[in-house]
Amino acid sequence: MTRTAIGQLLQVIEQREHHLAEQAGALAARLREVQAEREELQVTAKTVRAMAADLDLDRPPAPALPDGPAYQQIMGVFDHEQRPLRARDLCLALDLPVLPKHTEGTRAKLKRLVSLGFLEESEPGLFQQPRTQGQPTPNRPAALINTKEQIGPELAYRPLTLRHHRKCDRADSLTDPIKKELKARQVRGSRASKEKKTPKTSSGGSNNFSSDIRTGLEWALGAIAIVAVVAVVVYFASVVATAVALFVGIGALFEW
Incomplete structure (x- = not known):
């Protein structure tokens, strides 16, 4: 067991x-x-x-530009001007009437671009592109639409500098008659000086006297024409200055 x-x-x-x-x-x-x-x-x-x-894990994703050609046009104006702008400046650059509804609509779009990081508001009502380039470039189309047929008459982009060129061209067109008249006076003066230097004969005394009278009349008519042109230019400039001052005052009143 x-x-x-x-x-x-x-x-x-x-x-x-x-x-x-x-x-x-x-x-x-x-x-x-x-x-x-x-x-x-x-x-x-x-x-x-x-x-x-x-x-670069700390870098946020690139924000997308809001839909609509208006935002593309606004960013195009800032890229072209490279300076702080107000809503009224944007309206002028985009050929929009400086009216409260257009100014407020543009300001609302600028505020939205500020919230997305495309712009910054350096002071109340003054917008500019960010000074620091740490954030990624926003996804924005390379080619901007700038024809009225493609985006409509209210959003066609017109750089501010074109207005300056147009004003200069208009001023040149006003001063062209004065330049032509001065040139004609110089030509007539040179001809008169040549005639005075040539010897006068007794038989041609009456002809010289009539030519002197004709030259004097031409000088008088030229002076009258110059005075008239200058008066017209001064009057037009005063009218334009008054209209611009009135327009700026009304725009500032509505904007405030």
Whole structure:
């Protein structure tokens, strides 16, 4: 009986040992799998850190310009002028009437561009492009539409400098008659001086006297023409200055 009990006990111990050996093998296999997975994670983390060094993760994504040609035209004016502008300046540059509804609509668009980071408001009512270029360039079409047939008459872009050129051309057209008259007077004066230098004969005295009278009349008529042209130019300039002052005053009154 004792031997039988000892044999059964040894058999139980052997089975237990065999079971523990199987568990140890399974745990060893699982340990190898976990170790391999750990090594893969280490390699992946190393790769991600290497790629992150070349990426600017702190930079926000580039904002998109709001839909509509009006915003493109506004940004085009700022790109062209390169200076702070008010809503009234934008209306003039876009050939919009300087009326409260157009001024307020343009100011609302400028406020929206400020909220999106395209512009900044340096002082109340004065807008300009951001001084710092840390943020990405907004997604804006490279070519701006600037024809009335494509975007309508209210949004056709006209640079402010074109107005200055037109004013200069208008002033040149007003001063051209004066320049022509002065040139004609110089020509007549040179001819008269040449006639005075030529010797006078007794037989041609009457002809010289009549030519002197004709020259004097021509000088008088030329002087009268110049005075008339100058008077017209002065009158036109005063009318234009009065109209501009009245227009600016009314625009400022409505804007305020």
